[in-house]
Every structure is written in C-alpha cells, then in structure tokens.
Amino acid sequence: MDSLDLNAYAAGRPLGAPGSGARGPGEDEPGGRDAAFSVTALYQAHAVGMIRLAVIMLGDRAAAEDVVQEAFLSLYRSWDRLSDTGKAVTYVRSSVLNGCRNALRARARRERRDRATAWSGVPLESVEATVLIGEDHRRMLAAIRALPDRQREALVLRFYLDMSEDETARAMRISRGTVKSATHRAIAALGRMLEEGS
Amino acid sequence: MNTTEDRARAAMRAIAGTVNDAPPLPLGRSHAGARTRRPRWRPWIAPLAAAIAVIAIAVTLVVLRGTPHPRPVTPLPPRPVPSPTVPRYYVAVNQPGEYSPASLVVADSRTGVKLATIEPLPGTTFTGVTGAADDRTFVVESQPDDLGEENEPWQPRTWYLLRIAPGATATVELHSLPIPRTPAGSGVDAIALSPDGKELAVAIQPDAVNRPGAPVYLRLYSVATGAMLRSWSTTDVTAVFGGPKYSGPDRDTVITWLDDGHTLAFGSSWTTGLPKQADGSDVQPTAAQRKNIRHYVTIRTLNTAGPAGNLLADSRVVWSAVSDPDEPSARLSCQSELIPLVAADGKVVVCGATAVLHSPGAKITACPAIPPWKDMGFLGYSTSTGKLADVLARYPVRCATINAAIYPLRVSDSGDAVLGYLDVGHSGTLSQTHPGAQFGVFSHGTFTPLPYPLIDTGLLINYIAW
Numbered sequence: 075m076d077s078l079d080l081n082a083y084a085a086g087r088p089l090g091a092p093g094s095g096a097r098g099p100g101e102d103e104p105g106g107r108d109a110a111f112s113v114t115a116l117y118q119a120h121a122v123g124m125i126r127l128a129v130i131m132l133g134d135r136a137a138a139e140d141v142v143q144e145a146f147l148s149l150y151r152s153w154d155r156l157s158d159t160g161k162a163v164t165y166v167r168s169s170v171l172n173g174c175r176n177a178l179r180a181r182a183r184r185e186r187r188d189r190a191t192a193w194s195g196v197p198l199e200s201v202e203a204t205v206l207i208g209e210d211h212r213r214m215l216a217a218i219r220a221l222p223d224r225q226r227e228a229l230v231l232r233f234y235l236d237m238s239e240d241e242t243a244r245a246m247r248i249s250r251g252t253v254k255s256a257t258h259r260a261i262a263a264l265g266r267m268l269e270e271g272s
Numbered sequence: 273m274n275t276t277e278d279r280a281r282a283a284m285r286a287i288a289g290t291v292n293d294a295p296p297l298p299l300g301r302s303h304a305g306a307r308t309r310r311p312r313w314r315p316w317i318a319p320l321a322a323a324i325a326v327i328a329i330a331v332t333l334v335v336l337r338g339t340p341h342p343r344p345v346t347p348l349p350p351r352p353v354p355s356p357t358v359p360r361y362y363v364a365v366n367q368p369g370e371y372s373p374a375s376l377v378v379a380d381s382r383t384g385v386k387l388a389t390i391e392p393l394p395g396t397t398f399t400g401v402t403g404a405a406d407d408r409t410f411v412v413e414s415q416p417d418d419l420g421e422e423n424e425p426w427q428p429r430t431w432y433l434l435r436i437a438p439g440a441t442a443t444v445e446l447h448s449l450p451i452p453r454t455p456a457g458s459g460v461d462a463i464a465l466s467p468d469g470k471e472l473a474v475a476i477q478p479d480a481v482n483r484p485g486a487p488v489y490l491r492l493y494s495v496a497t498g499a500m501l502r503s504w505s506t507t508d509v510t511a512v513f514g515g516p517k518y519s520g521p522d523r524d525t526v527i528t529w530l531d532d533g534h535t536l537a538f539g540s541s542w543t544t545g546l547p548k549q550a551d552g553s554d555v556q557p558t559a560a561q562r563k564n565i566r567h568y569v570t571i572r573t574l575n576t577a578g579p580a581g582n583l584l585a586d587s588r589v590v591w592s593a594v595s596d597p598d599e600p601s602a603r604l605s606c607q608s609e610l611i612p613l614v615a616a617d618g619k620v621v622v623c624g625a626t627a628v629l630h631s632p633g634a635k636i637t638a639c640p641a642i643p644p645w646k647d648m649g650f651l652g653y654s655t656s657t658g659k660l661a662d663v664l665a666r667y668p669v670r671c672a673t674i675n676a677a678i679y680p681l682r683v684s685d686s687g688d689a690v691l692g693y694l695d696v697g698h699s700g701t702l703s704q705t706h707p708g709a710q711f712g713v714f715s716h717g718t719f720t721p722l723p724y725p726l727i728d729t730g731l732l733i734n735y736i737a738w
Contacts, residue, residue, distance in 0.1 A: 117297045222367065
C-alpha cells in the first residue's frame, strides 16, 4: 500500500486520478466504485507477490499472471458478498492456489489428450528455461511441480511464504496435522526424486 | 544448503526473484472475462451411478514377482508375519498419478502381494475406506472427480460395499449401497464400519463449506437398507473436530467401534493460548506467550444402543491429556496433532509420541545442528486410570529433523500392539537397529516389519483399512 495515494484512496477518488471526478475503473461493474478502488489497491500491493507464488507453482509466467488476474477479478466480482473485506488477501491467495491447481490439471489433461491423439504440440517452455537459473534449482522446481497438489501447496506455503503450520492449515482448509504430514511427505518425495534423477 | 528443505527454499526464492512487476488489472473486462464455472455436480453422474447398481469385479489372484513399486521409505525385506494382530488383507485408496482419480488397492498385508486394483467409475474418485472385524468386509466412499472445481473436497459422497472372498482365486466384489448420498457442501470427517459389518458410522458436518462452525453429526446407517438408524449432533465443533472444520476429506477425528458392537469411541485435539493478530491469523509466540499454549486431546465414548440426541451429553470422556510445549523434561508424550486410537476392548488408548530431549552433557557435536532432538514411540494409556500403562515402542533419536513423523494406524484388540509407521526424516537416524522409516507392528519393544502398503498416497486412517 506504500505506493498508493492513501489520501485519495480514503477520499474515495480513483487512484491515479486524484480529484478528477472521472469514472474509476469498473464503476459500472457490479462491485461498484468502492470495490474497484479497493481491489485496485490490493492488486498494486500484492500482485507481484501473488505472481511469484503462481510462477513457483506453474513455471509459466504468462499462466501465472492469468491466474493472479483472474483471482483479483473474482475478488472484485464478489466484493459485495465478502463478509470480511479484511481477509481479502487471504481470499485472493486461496483463489491463486486453486487457479494454479486447475491450470496444472488442465495442462495434464491437455498433455494426456495430445499423447492419446499423437498430436505433437509445441512443448511448453518453463520460465526457468528463459531466465538465468541454476541447474540445481531447475531440477528442484520440476520436482516441486511433480508433487501431488496438497504436498506442493503445503511446501510452498510453509517454506516459501514462511507461514506457520496453523496459518497454512487455514489457508489450505486442512488440519494442522495434515499440513505437517503433507510437508514431511513433500520433502521426502523431493529427496527421492532428486536422488533418482542424479 | 545441504538439506532438501534448504534447496527447495533456495530454488523457490530464485524463481520468485525473476518476477518484479505485474501487468495492469483489467477490471473493465471483469464481465466479459468471467469464466463460466462448471456445475459442482454433473447431472449425468446420478443416473449413471444408479444404472450401475452393482459392479462385480472378479479378480484372479496374481502373484507379482519383482515388480518394483515406488515407496516413500526404504523398503524392508518382506517376510511372513505370524502376528495375530495383523489382519490378512488391507484396502487402500490410492492415487496412482498426480492427476488421476484415486483407485482402490486390495492387497495381502503380510506378503505385500496385490490382489486387485479397482478403478472408480468414469468421472468419480474413491475417497475413503473402513473395514469390519472379519477383514473381508469393507465400506468405501466415492465422489465425483470434478477436476477444476474449487470445491472438490465438498462433493457428495456415495457408498459401496467391498467384499473379499479369499482362496486360491481371490475374488473382490464391489456393490453400491443404498446409504443416501451426502449433500453437496458437506464435510465427511470420519467413517467406521461396525465389527459385524452391519452399521456404518459417519462423522459429518452438512454445511461445512459455508459454515465451518456449523453443527456436526455422528450418524449411524444400516448397511443393508441405507436407513439412518440414529443421529447425534452438537454445535461444539471443538469437542469433535478440534475446532471449526475447514477440511473436506481430511480426517481430523477418528471413530472406532469397540468390540461390544455398540460403543463408539471418537476423539479430538485442539490448541489454546496461541497468540493471534487482529484478523485472527497466527503470530509467532514470544517465550512468555508460549507458556500459555496448551494442546488438548480427548477421547469420548458413545453408547449407540442408547437414545439419539446430543452428542456430548450422551457421550462421556474416557481419556484426556494436556501437553505443555515448554515442559522442561524428556518425558515422552502424545503428539497433539494426531488422534490416539482406542483398542477394541476400550481399556487402552494408544498414541504416537515424541519428546524434546533435554540431556545435560549430551555430546551433540557429531549431529547436524537441527534441533529439536526427539525421542519417538508408541504409548498405551489406561482408560480406567488415565495413566501410562505400556510403552509399545521407544526410540531415542540421535539426530532428527522437524519432519519426524509417527502414525498409529491400527491397534490390537487389547492394545498391546500397534500397526503403524515411524520416520525421522531425511537426515535423521534412529538408534538401535532401525535405519530410518519403519512400517510394521510395534509391541513391547519389539518391531516386526511389514511390506509397505502398495500405495503412493499417505498412510492415514480412512485412506487405508484392515
């Protein structure tokens, strides 16, 4: 929120157009002006962090941006129905995780279908292939994406976002014991995969 | 940078560091860009499931020789186990691939030989299993495998009866059951088939998806007719689920039938004293705040022959424990995250246990500096006295990681042996003769290894049953 014009935000004016009275983004949308201001502010404050999270999950920058934008758009559409707007970031993070899960499943279905029809598509280029990143990191990230959904999400929330077991449990809507076991199994599986691949 | 955890952290930070900006948020396309969400329940599944009223699968026993199977632990050489505490067969829910629906695996506990793999109906996945005392009768639950649906854990459950007919040519049969499908949005937390296989107990929270603190129910269904025989409920979610329920298929409680055939035991665990932020999220406790944190575990029993009604008023606490994370001793105590198991005679409660090891003068220079160090084991407590009655296993851990795990999965009828899993993580080593992860029977200080179950998914109660 540091980069925002908080006075304008507090006064209900569109960000970036202080005092203009111009129509703010999405004013005609169901969420209304307040939703547009609030969601825009949240996006500016948290979008980069959410895209980073999605890139870890997906390895695909464009797909990560799509997932994060869709999560914020979903927040905007449901803003009036939120019982506690103070938990909007939690809502978005949950949407991003769901979106990543769905994107990975869609990708897997597409790959299965392509294999079944012997269709040779253009191989997906991961973001690691286009940036300077060490081989050890590439292998680790590939292994992380090969983990089952729950293990991968528990691992990322615990060890990338440094969330506590309780916070992770709430974010994933599972028990603390399940977080603990999923994290344990994720680490064990990563160790095995890396060992097998070496 | 030596541990897998460290390497994972570093890799995630490295790739995250490549993202430094975000594209503008196109709020103006929020309508046009809104994706159409698929219905939670595909209408065609219901008639399809009804049409396939009975699925009978006859499977010829096939001995698999030398077929490698991915296992999460170092396999131990399988050998016949004469222990009467190990039922012959198990049924497990297994997800063979990351995006595949879960199938059922039926296998021999003692030899590790697979008897059958049962694939779910198209568009569905298996989500749970529970067994009767005869080790031949099981009830399994299934739900739509609605990939892409964010509320997947809350899909309606349908029920099947699985029977194993042993012999030279083993046969496994699966029949649909008339037990009503659970409503969409329900959280099914635990299931337990009665010893005679005639009644199914289900811990359910019908409106869990919308209201995590909604009332919870313990319901009994007739396996033969599907009729709901009795139902108990409470609004005190903590007493059953350990708090508001946020998990669909995850098992935050355990239901056990006692061998009298009419008493159910169920447990919960919860934590108090955790410091919170204003929005309810956790904060790292200070040393002073840590002194106020307490972990509670409680086991209750319910006489199902009595009248239905209030789950708490009609049940009674038979065992409870409170753990103090700052307890300055090496006393082994139950892990608060795991619900202890109750022996069928109702006299013993068995838990997986750990303890922070405080050994003045202990030489630690040879170990990786990854505290805390812990002892691990399985403990049996008397329900009549509440006191420790039996140490089924105890292993001093020389160098452990925070990933140490211990899971009791089944207890012998008298509580003197436990079938379970114990692991100290990738960099830990156990003393005595144990190299690391162990799956088998622990009893009075002896360990009898068993072949690790033929599943890729986790070893949790209701995901595997004997």
